Amino acid sequence: MSEFRPPVADLTYALKHVVGYDDVAQLPGFEHADFDTVAEILDEVGTFMAELVAPTNRAGDLEGARLNPDGTVTTPTGFKEAYAAYVDAGWGSVPLPEEYGGGGFPRSIGLAIQELTTTANMAFALAPLLTQGAIEALLNYGSDEQKQAWLPKMVTGEWAGTMNLTEPHAGSDVGALTTKAVKRADGTYGITGQKIFITFGDHDLSEQIVHLVLARTPDAPAGTKGISCFIVPKYLVNEDGSLGERNGVHTVGVEHKMGIHGSPTCVLSYEDATGYLIGDENIGMRIMFVMMNSARLSVGMQGLAVSERAYQQSLDYARERIQGRTIGATEDSPIIDFPDVRRMLMTQKSYIAALRRMMLLNAAHVDRSTHHPDAATRARADEIVGLLTPICKAFGTDLGNELTSLALQIHGGMGFIEETGAAQHYRDVRIAAIYEGTNGIQAADLVGRKLPVRDGASALEFIASMRELDGELAAAGEEFASIRAQLRAQLDTLEQTTAWMLRTGASDPNAVLAGSSPYLRIWGLVVGGWLMAKSALAARGLEDDGIAEAQLPLARFYAEQLLPQAAGLIGAATAGSRDLFALDADALADAARREARV
Amino acid sequence: MSEFRPPVADLTYALKHVVGYDDVAQLPGFEHADFDTVAEILDEVGTFMAELVAPTNRAGDLEGARLNPDGTVTTPTGFKEAYAAYVDAGWGSVPLPEEYGGGGFPRSIGLAIQELTTTANMAFALAPLLTQGAIEALLNYGSDEQKQAWLPKMVTGEWAGTMNLTEPHAGSDVGALTTKAVKRADGTYGITGQKIFITFGDHDLSEQIVHLVLARTPDAPAGTKGISCFIVPKYLVNEDGSLGERNGVHTVGVEHKMGIHGSPTCVLSYEDATGYLIGDENIGMRIMFVMMNSARLSVGMQGLAVSERAYQQSLDYARERIQGRTIGATEDSPIIDFPDVRRMLMTQKSYIAALRRMMLLNAAHVDRSTHHPDAATRARADEIVGLLTPICKAFGTDLGNELTSLALQIHGGMGFIEETGAAQHYRDVRIAAIYEGTNGIQAADLVGRKLPVRDGASALEFIASMRELDGELAAAGEEFASIRAQLRAQLDTLEQTTAWMLRTGASDPNAVLAGSSPYLRIWGLVVGGWLMAKSALAARGLEDDGIAEAQLPLARFYAEQLLPQAAGLIGAATAGSRDLFALDADALADAARREARV
DSSP states (O other): OOOOOHHHHHHHIIIISSOOOOHHSTTTTTTTHHHHHHHHHHHHHHHIIIIGGGHHHHHHHHHOOOEEESOOOOOOOTHHHHHHHHHHTTGTTTTSOOTTTTTOOHHHHHHHHHHHHHHOOOOHHHHHHHHHHHHHHHHOOOHHHHHHHHHHHHHSSSEEEEEEEOOBBSSSSGGGOOOOEETTTSSEEEEEEEEEEESSSSSSSEEEEEEEEEBBOOTSSSGGGOEEEEEEEEEETTSSSSSSEEEEEEEEEOBBBBSTTTSSEEEEEEEEEEEOOSTTTTOHHHHHHHHHHHHHHHHHHHHHHHHHHHHHHHHHHHOOOOOOTTOOOOOOBBBSHHHHHHHHHOOOOOHHHHHHHHHHHHHHHHHHHHHSOOOHHHHHHHHHHHHHHHHHHHHHHHHHHHHHHHHHHHTTTGGBBGGGGGHHHHHHHHHGTTTOOOOHHHHHHIIIITGGGGGHHHHHHHHHHHTTTHHHHTTOGGGGGGHHHHHHHHHHHHHHHHHOOOOOOOHHHHHHTHHHHHHHHHHHHHHHHHHHHHHHHHHTSSSSSSSSSHHHHHHHHIIIIIGGGGGGGGGHHSSSGGGSSOOOOOTTTTHHHHHHHH | OOOOOOEEEEEEEIIIIIIIIHHHHTTOOOOOHHHHHHHHOOOOOHHHIIIIGGGGGGHHHHHOEEEETTTTOOOOOOOOHHHHHHHHHGGGGGTTTTTGGGOOOOHHHHHHHHHHHHHHHHHHHHHHHHHHHHHHHHHHHHHHHHHHHHHHHHHHHHHHEEEEOOOOTSOOOOGOOOOOEEEEEEEEEEEEEEEEEEESOOOOOSEEEEEEEEOHHHHOSGGGGGGGEEEEEEEETTTTTTEEEOSEEEEEEOOSSSSSSSSOEEEEEEEEEEEOOOSSSSSSOOOOHHHHHHHHOOOOOOHHHHHHHHHHHHHHHHHHHHSSSTTSSSSSSGGGSSSHHHHHHHHHHHHHHHHHHHHHHHHHHHHHHHOOSSSSHHHHHHHHHHHHHHHHHOOOOOOOHHHHHHHHHOOOOOBGGGGGGGHHHHHHGGGHHHHHHHHHHHHOOOOOOOTTTTEEEHHHHHHHHHHHHHHHHHTTTTOOOOOHHHHHHHHHHHHHHHHHHHHHHHHHHHHHHHTHHHHHHHEEEHHHHHHHHHHHHHHHSSSSOOSSHHHHHHHHHHIIIIIGGGGGGGHHHSSSSSSGGOOOHHTTTTTTHHHOOO
C-alpha cells in the first residue's frame, strides 16, 4: 500500500495564492485565523490523518460496518480509536462557533480539514461530515435552548449527528415522505416511520447520536410544504444532561454497498420516538436546504479527496513498476516514462488541482456570505455560493469517478485485484455522484434555480469576472499565450451556452433541463481553467516551494488538453429536448423487435 | 432483477442493413450461412442465453469461483449446468471449421453469439471466449497431427482452452517472461515457471483444459524474439485419446477481484509440465498475435455486451420508478420522463448501437480477409481489421465503463446497493479496458503500427470511404441535414489529427504516443457516427420492425450530441509530449512540499 501524503502544501498554496484567503482572515470574527496559524493547523491535521486515520482505510473496506444480532452496529477495526483521537484533537470543532466550544475558524478551513480527513478515509470521514450538517441546521434554526442542549457535545464530536430524509418512495422527491409526527401534550412529537440510506445512522463511535428527521404532522399540506424537522436523539437526555433511556429508533438493516463499506448505511425504524420540533412546523425543507448546501460542497470535495488518494497510489505505482522500454531507452523503464501513463497522471493531477481551488473558492465565498460587514458583498457572495455549489458537487464527483478510474487503469491488471487497493477508491467514490442530490438534480438546480437569479445577471457577472483575468494573461507573455487563448475561447463557449439557456428557459424549460448536465460540465471545465490560470499567474515571482513551479505546466496542460472539451459539449447543451424524447419507452426497449423480426 | 432481453433484432438489423452481411454470406465457404439461417440461429441463441445463462449471472458475482483446499477450482452455482447445455447446443462451434466439427459460419456470426453469451453473463462467457482464442492459434500454427489431436473436443467445448502469457514481471512487456521450456529426448518440452492472471486457468466446467503457454528455451534470444508457444494440457492424453495422468501444472491461487467473480483468474505453477511445441521455436509472439487480434475484438465486444445488459436494467428501472413530477405533469412521473434521465438512456442506447455496428463491421472484414476469393480484397480487409481492432477494443471498453456508470446512476441510491445488480455490471466490465493489452497499448498500436501502414494510405483510404456517405446524406434531405453537417465536421477533425500524426510520427514518436489515446477516441466517435448515419439511411423504406424506426432518432442524437466531442479532443491529440513531461516525478508527487512550506 502506498504511503499517504497529505496535500497540505497545495491546500495552503490554493488558500493563499488563488482564493484570497488573506482577505477572508481579515473578516470580523476571523482575526485569529490568520494564514500562518491556519497553515500550522492544516499541517498538524495532515500529520494526524496520515498517522491515525489513513491506516484504517483498508480494514474499513474489508470488514465493513456490521449489524449485530442485538441490533447494535459495529464499525471496522480501528475506527473507534481513530474517532476518539479525532474528538480529542478537536479537528471537527475548528470551523464551528466559539460560543459552543468551536474554534471559530472559517468554513474554508473546515473544508480543508474535511478534505484531509476524507482523503485519509472517505467512509470514516462521513461521520463528522454528517454531524457538521446537523450542527449547521441547529445553528440556523434551533432555539437557544436547543442549541445549548445539543450543540456543545456535537461540536466536540462526543455526540454524532445524522440527516434523515430518504424513505423507500421518497428519494429525490423528498416531498413524498410519509413519516408521521404527532404532537403530544408535553409539546414533544411522536415520530413514526421508516428511513433508508441513513449514513452513520447507527454506530459505536459516539455515546449519543442526534438524528435530524424530516416528518409530516397530521394536517400538514402535501409535498415539500408540509414537512417539519425534528431532533430525535438515540438516547433521551435527562435534565442534568446525562443520557437517559433509549428512544424509539432502531436499526433494522445495514446496506450491502459497492463501496464505503466502513460507513454504516442504515435503515432506521422510528416507532413513536420522541422528537423535538426545530423552528416551526412545515419549514423542514428550508432547514434541510441549509444542511444540503453545505453538504453538497462537502460531497463535491469527496470527489476531489478520493481522487487525490487514488492519484498518489497510482503515481507511486507508476514510479516503481518497471515494464518495457520507452523510445530510445537502453534499459527497462518505469511506466511513468511512457507518454500515455503520463497523460493519465497529468490528467489526474491538473483536475485535482483545479477542483481543490474550486472547492476552496466556494468555501471562501461562504465565509464572505456569513462574515462580511457589507450587506451587498454578503448577498453577492451568497449568490456565488449558490451558483458554484451544484458545479462543485456534480463536476467534482463526476471527475471523482473518472480520475479514480485512471488511477486504477495505471495499475493494469493489478488494479482489478482487490488487494492492491486501487479498486477501493473507484468503488468508494461512486456514491458521491448520487447522494446529496444526484448530479442530474445538481444540473437541474443550476439551470432551474441558479441561472434565473436576477434574470441571469448573477451568472453573467461571474463570467465577466472570470474574463477580467485576460489582461493579466496578456501581459504575462508568451508562456501564457495558449492558456489565454483557450480560456478566452471557452469563456465564449460558456457565454454562448448561457445565453441559449437564458433565452430558452422561459419558453421551453424542458429544453433547458435536457442540456443541463453537459452545460454544468462546461461550467466546471471553464471555472477550473480560470482558477488554474490564476494559480499559474500567482506563482510568478514566488520562491519555488515544490508547488509554485508546477502551476504553469499544470495550467497549460489543463488549458490545452482538458479545457477545449467544453466546446465539444455545445451540441449536447443546446440541442433541446426533441432528440431525447423522439423514442418512446417501448422503442427504447426495442419492445416489438423479437416478435416483429420473425 | 430485470428480465434480460437478448438484442437479437438489432444484431440482425446491423448485420443485414449496416455491415453488408449478405455479401459475407456469398463468400466461398459461407453459402450455408445465409441471412435467414443466421437470423434463426441467433434467435435460438438469444433464447438459450436468456433462459439458461442469464440467470447464473448474480450467483456468479455473489459466490465467485473458489480454490478448494485440494487445489481444485469450483465455479459458482449453475455454471456447470449452463456450460454443459452450451456444449450440447454447440453454440461455441458455430463459427469454427467444419473439418473439426464446427459449423463453418463466419466470424461475424461467432461474434454475435459471443455478444449474446457475454450479455447474459460476462464471467461465464470468458470460458468459451478463451477456448476460441486457443483454437485459432492451433488452426493457424498447429501441425495436422496437433489439430487432429486437440481441436475436435475444443471445438465442441468438451475441452476448454486458455492463454498463458502474463508473469509477475511480464505484463504489458510480454518479452520479459522467464518461464522455461527445456527440450526432452522424446521431442516434448519440460515447462517450468509461474503464470498469473490466467482466465479460467482452472475450473470444473470441462474434463480437460488445454493451456497455450508462452515460454523460453534455454538458448533463446532475449525479448519477444525468443518466445515459443506450447500446448500444455491439464491431463496428458493417452494414445487412444482418453485422458491419462495429471500434467505438472497446478493452481496456486485464485485472485480476489473487483468484478467477474465467476471467472477464476488463476495463478498457475508449471513444474516440468509436458508441453508440445506449436510451429517452430521462437515464433510464439506471432502465434499469440493471432489469438490476441481475435481476442481484442472480443474484449471490445465485452464493453458493448455488459453495457447492453446494464442499459436494459436501467431502462426497466426508469420506467418503473415513480418519483416527483415532470414539468406540466398532473401526477407523479416515472423517472424516464425526466429529460436528464432520458439523456442517460439515449446516450447508452446510441453508443451501444454504434458499438454493435462497429464490432460487426470489424468481424465482417475478418471474414473477407479470410474467405474472399480476391487476394487484393483479402489484403485490404486485413488492413481494415488491423485498423479497427484497437479502436473496437479501447473505445468499446472505455464506453463500457462510462455506460455502465450511467446505468448505475439512473438507479440513484439503489444503484450503489449490491442487491440491485447495477453495480455488478460496473464492476465486471472494468477489467475489459485493462486485459488483452491495456487501452493505452491499443492507442500505441493504432498510432505506432496501424497508422504507418502504407505510409498512412490505409487509414486515409478508410477515412475517404467514410466520406462517400456524404452524397447519400445530402440527397436524403432535411431530416439528415444535421447528421451530414456533423459527420463532415468530425471527419475533418479526424483527417486533420491524422495528418498531424503522420507528419509528426517520423520525427517525434513520443509526441504521437502522447496524443494517441484522445486520437483513438476521435476515431471511435467518428466511425460510430458514420455507422449510425448508414444505419439511419438504410432504415428508409423498411417496414418498421421495432428497430428501423429508431435509427434516425438515434443517429441524430449521436451526431448532434455525442459526435461533436471529437472536436474537443483535437487539443489533447495534437499537443505533443512537452506538457506531459514538464513535471518530473518528484514534482508530480509534490515531494518537496511539506518540507518547503514550513
